[in-house]
Amino acid sequence: MTEKDKNSKDPEFDSKDITSPRTADQPRPKTSKNEDGCCAPAPKKEQEEKKESYLPTIISLVLLLSGISLDFFDVEWFNGYLRLAVFGFAYLLVGSKVIKHAATNIVKGEVFNEFFLMSIATIGAFYIGEFAEGVAVILFYVIGEHFQEAAVARSRRSIKALIDNRPEKVTVQKNGKFEDVDPKNVNIGEIIQIKAGEKVALDGELLSEHSSFNTAALTGESKPDTKAKGEIVLAGMINLDRLVELKITAAYEDSALSKILNLVEEASGRKAKTQKFITRFAKVYTPIVVFMAVALALVPYFFVEVYVFNDWLYRALVFLVISCPCALVISIPLGYFGGIGAASKNGMLFKGANFLDLITEVDTVVMDKTGTLTEGVFQVQEVEVKGMDKNEFLAITAALESKSTHPIAKAIVEFSGNTYKSLKVSGVEEIAGHGLKGVIDGNEVLVGNPKLLEKFGVAYDPQIDAIVETIVVVAVDGQFVGYMTIADKIKEDAASAIQQLHSLGVKAVVMLSGDKDSIVQKIAKELKIDRAFGGLLPQDKVSRVEELQAQGKKVAFVGDGINDAPVITLADVGMAMGGLGSDAAIETADVVIQTDQPSKIAAAIIIGKKTRQIVWQNIILAFGVKALVLIFGAFGVASLWEAVFADVGVALLAILNAVRLQRINF
Template sequence: MTEPNKNKSEVPKPMEITSPRTAEHPGPEKPKTGILYEVPANKAECCSTDAKPNKDEDGHDHEDESSSYIPTVISLVLLLTGIALDYTDVTWFEGYIRLAVFGIAYLLVGWKVLWHAITNIKNGSIFNEFFLMGIATLGAFYIGEYAEGVAVMLFYVIGEHFQEAAVARSRKSIKDLIDNRPEIVGVLRNGQISEVNPKQVNIGETIQVKAGEKVALDGELLSESSSFNTAALTGESKPDTKRKGDKVLAGMINLDKVIELKVVSAYEDSALSKILQLVEEAGTRKAKTQQFITRFAQIYTPIVVFLALGMALLPYFIVEDYVFNDWLYRALIFLVISCPCALVISIPLGYFGGIGAASRNGILFKGSNYLDLITTVNTVVMDKTGTLTEGVFKVQEIKTNGIEQAEFIALTAALESKSTHPIAQAIVQYSGESHKQKTVSDIEEISGHGLKGKVDGKEVLAGNGKLMNKFSIAYDRQIDAIIDTIVLVAVDGKFAGYITIADQIKADAVQSIKTLHHLGIKDIVMLSGDKDSIVQKIAKEIGIDLAFGGLLPEDKVNKVEELKKQGKTVAFIGDGINDAPVITLADVGMAMGGLGSDAAIETADVVIQTDQPSKIATAINIGKKTKQIVWQNIGLAFGVKALVLIFGAFGVATMWEAVFADVGVAFLAILNAIRIQRMKF
């Protein structure tokens, strides 16, 4: 292609392209471009040309946006002015004046790229995005195609601005959603409320939260009761009523009245801080697609450089009317088209968007690899209590044997008060204050059986039939036929009676199972330590394919191992504490209601904050949509680039088509990648 004034008089001597030198260096340091977005190590520079980033109070790198756009705007004005003058009859726009206009436009947007290219060459890292952009655009200046050389660099930088804006917007939306804690909190000191930074509040101190204020620290409610908006943590707008003694988490909004909380966690140890840390670290676990692109770029980049070199020089031995500048121009087009920026930018950004979309739906993925893996799940295994049922038990019936009911309840509740199990809490709540006068000692929790301990000097057992059999306690076996959950109690070696307790199925449990089947999940299995009659009853009501009851934690592990041996990809959903071994074993471990559970945060691959089983299907949907968008971007990039490469090799495509094949495709891929954040699931 020839520009209108390319052959004007006094054209300055063309630039010389020198051969780069190499040196040993471990490679460039990866810049931080967002809380989730991580650039492949060997291509880190291609996605950011910021030379001197500033850091905000959270440690994130950024530039002053307005000042960073000024050089780009000036470059665009100079480029358009230069092109307009090229198409006029003015005689003064030639030679060094023309070079100066386009040269300034080029340096305004390209100096950082060139600087990084030179620095990387000195450090031994030659074949990267900067090197490709540098030699392609300098080559364009060498052959007099000034406008096209500027355009390649300018539109590349414009694409970078869009990419940075997309990442910044996504990061801000997630941060605003999750962490918007107040900077000042009222703490009770010396009988007065003092306003201090939440980071300066100690565990055990009392803080005051006014109506409408957001809770800054995890605490135990000292006031009688209050309602809280938990949407920032769970994605659910339905108010949650907390009562005296309940745990209130940072990020919740107090809706009712002025309340007081006793701080139970330091600022950096709160459940919200752990969730933020989880989100921060999510980008470090790459999906296989990202790992493939990283390895691909290491091989791909040097290959295209040598192919371009061959395209410029080999025709000398084949073509009769060989003109070096013509074939160099084709080689430069080839280089610009070959830049893998669309892949390197859009693929991590696609996973970034998926993790962000999941966060807004109350689902936390610990890495983009789990977004990929969850799409391959064909078997979903669930715990019962707290996953498919509310886990809010209520006492239904009490039967005693040779002991007064009041004493029976007091002894049992005193023992159960040392357990955090929902069944134990139901008994304690039912007993009222009667158990608080009892002295409890020698507590022993027997996994899968129940509790053993001494209450006022009496040996008390509370648990299931296995516990009674273990200690040779005789009882009426007809009791085992009762479908509801039963707590059998023995006092001093004699059967003292039983308590029946019932749980409620979660409102969205039935629809959740239907949706999972609709998504192609072939097998849905329920595993529970509860007795088999209850498990089978609930499984039938909900529509579970297969259910097993009366299981110890190790039995659950064995069941999941059996499924995996059959070649199935298993996702297990549990409460993240008792089910930690199974969560770890499963291909995808999911913790239900993990906000207040350290075990859930640490063990699970995916944390569902809302306690809703319907979010399991939502997580799978988000994973599938993310994977679809990532592969759309891969297909778009390879398809357009291959087409323009063919045209360029035959001299049909110009540098303008090359710009579209590189920067244009990258821009389209970025728009496609951020599309997932606007979707409703």
Template structure:
């Protein structure tokens, strides 16, 4: 099957999961493009050659069995079956010849052409036509299956907006999204797709985000919040301020990742491709041996009889069932995952995720919503009206969710406050000068580092705490609470059902981390970690015997750990660009329960792939032995090749109908 060979033999990226940014080398120059036109033909035209050959074959068989002896014989019979052969056999023979001239000898085109012409040579005309006919039918069936498997990806590609309505010179005009610049104002009408990432300038609207997240529930977005390309505006005309160029938008990034996913092959696919290169020539040599070697050992040797057995051997040897059903199985897995709001960056990760036995997770933004609210404020030497605006002014320079919560709480009280000499101390907090005074805002570790006495009481608070000091004297503190995501408990329970151990890492203090771990049932939890400490923890876990680690995170500081882990999983809906680029699997819905779904899809894909390998090898081996012993005809050979390929394809498309 042509496209089967094409799928297995065109440009392949080698991607080592342990070195996330390792080289990706194209092997396209070494491979041959065994393309076909069946998928390009429209409607009935694709089936016309098959219909003609089938009707002529049936008519010929009827004539062989029911017409008067001597009428349908000799050249009349040869011409009839030759005409029946040409519609399906000629395209295959031409491609086989072209590849033969290029030096690519052992292709299914050459094998099928030799086998069917050999059948004509020994006088088995109907069988020669039947082999090529069913081979072509198998190709058409395979094209339909591949197209179905790619449908999710094609549907995703179809969401690319073609135009953007941009404000220019006092008027709105339609232009290509590529021409829109950062900072431009665009208009999106109700029912239209958002063409670029932007900030909401209007009061708000409701958006269908299914194309990006797989989530059917509409999402309400308010003024000042981010709207992503690919969302569909459902309510009213809105205006957006463009924040990213089209090629840098979330939609463009997702499209690129999905398209690249099909080029990163799983080890099983790579093995089958290498195996078929060795397997096919060996079987061809065996076929030659079956034809010639018996001459030296069999007394009543008949060349045509042994040639017929060799031709059967050749038909069976075509590795179509393997080289199409395996890539098709992975296609189906990637498609099923994308429909569930999960992007695998390659089929190699579908394989690898099935081996994961330890899930390490970040807390904020992964298991919790990352939406912080100020809960309690306590003052010491200064009234809160004096130190809180200064702390909020300092935190306004930070992108951390905790800082945003303080800024939101302080409101317009920070207006006019100028911060000088701002310094962010990683894992500790912020330091700056306001009106000549040194202001510190951060955790207890920051106070200890700066020799500000705080006492033991603050360590017992279970919420996230931000301590503020003015000129190295304790001014007060704020407690800030984050909300656990609705399905976080479901996520941990799902992992435990699969016997996967869970570990949580966080920069928050240990009391906060322990509290979340207790609520969710997480096996191990570590707090008070700097970004480099997270890396060290994952390195320690990886050293444990027979441990395959997946890390789940969403922030910029998670990127090193995502790269270090065997499988990096990013929360893609609200996650940082750095985390998404580094990760191997992206959960677009930001739902931790999708971690278990991703593993289930990987296991279902692996199961189907190995079922197909067993089916193909088992049936081919049996019929090969029967063919060599003269106990199988061309009809059995057709089943061993095309029939098994069709069964494998039907099995592979099952994954697209499964519910996870």
């Protein structure tokens, strides 16, 4: 398999059909539209129907085993019409859908496929009196499909989870007072209030003087963004500081977060359809087998002295029954079961068998930065002090920063320990977008970015401006006394992960980030990443991946935030960090790395390649045994039950082969 499909509907398959339950290479379930045009979860009734689809298979299996047992013990009353009724009912429970598919395809002009082959072979088995074999052939096929469906719990929730992150009510100014209304009913130009800690539901212009906002939902970056009066605040951001007012600039359906949802839906629709291997194979295999069976029944008339049509018809039907791809249908998913199991054991969840194939074809790995290659947590990286004791420097800096709720301030306080608590702080003033000013033990202290020192005319080393990390400078009584650099910590295995990907034949590793480009380029150089781009919004990441795909690249994208959901969905293989990642990224991903370790990306590729090797070994084994038994059947040497034994033997060997995957450890 060389492509993947998530949304394009294949007319040959029905998600409620027991003969073709939805698997990884089939379309995602259709979702209904709710009143705001967003995708809604599949109805509960549909989920119940999916569970109930296993019931006919279970009943059919019970009837088959009961019938075989009664035949084995030669129970006197189990014969004639009663025997036909038991096996016939068992057959119809699982075979009616296959026959329906075969008939539908014939009407469309698509005669030769696995449905047609299984239909004529199993009906033929009933014609020659081999009822149990007729049921077993069709039942094995359906069970194989159920196995593939059950290989991974399809845990995707609706894309609507993206929108559910917004508040259901917003506080709007109406007739001089504020009242709560549905955000969908707020008009452009109206004024809303956003409380501290509240998520912004609509895009708007900031009317208040300033406030800091968590922008992770849109940029993926944990570093807050301080907005000043007149700047645009986007839906999905979280107000961190104080009560603010916004003047709405975009309707609910046109907000930034709604656009992310649209990107997810559009990206899903662009994905190419994947055909099952068995379907492609059957288009060639089936007509050959059918014509050979017809020839086996009729051609001997011209060469055999005593030609008995029923004898040769029996032999032809045996040939058809033997030719059914039961062992193949079972052996293929068995290999994938082993691969999925090995991945799970090593902290990775593949959401379908075809993603194990697709990941082996990846030649370009694209990664988000924050939360994927880095921890997503601010930490003090470096402390430089000038003309002051380092401990004293840390104490006064932490004392002033302890009066702020900003994440960077918290990182400094945590790094400094408890030494600041004995200091007396007064006259604390926040200078929007710059930092803090206060008095500590009678000394005026400034803590903030270099713009703060410029504002108060404090000279500092100009080389500081060349530092790419977030920097906090400190001045006491008008004198520059030092600085701290604050940065997101790179994950321990990030460098080795990039090295492993290159060693596996990945031609390019690309990093896309919403963080400023200087920081992105520094990390890329440190980790030896081939290409890196900073300052990107979700739509920019989508464009970059589309450019790579247009060049014929097979792209895997790894991310962890809501903002990564569109590009995760668009990529040939979408991967999410599942331990700390957002629900939206996890639900849209094809592969979830539960341990949040970037080194697992390479591990996933290794497991995919090993799984493909095992699967092809099983396919060759199934073909080889099938060809041998077909030859014996054509000469009348092999009977139906010998064919069944050959199938069971192949399945057993396939199981043992697949078990080898469970020994893979990283």
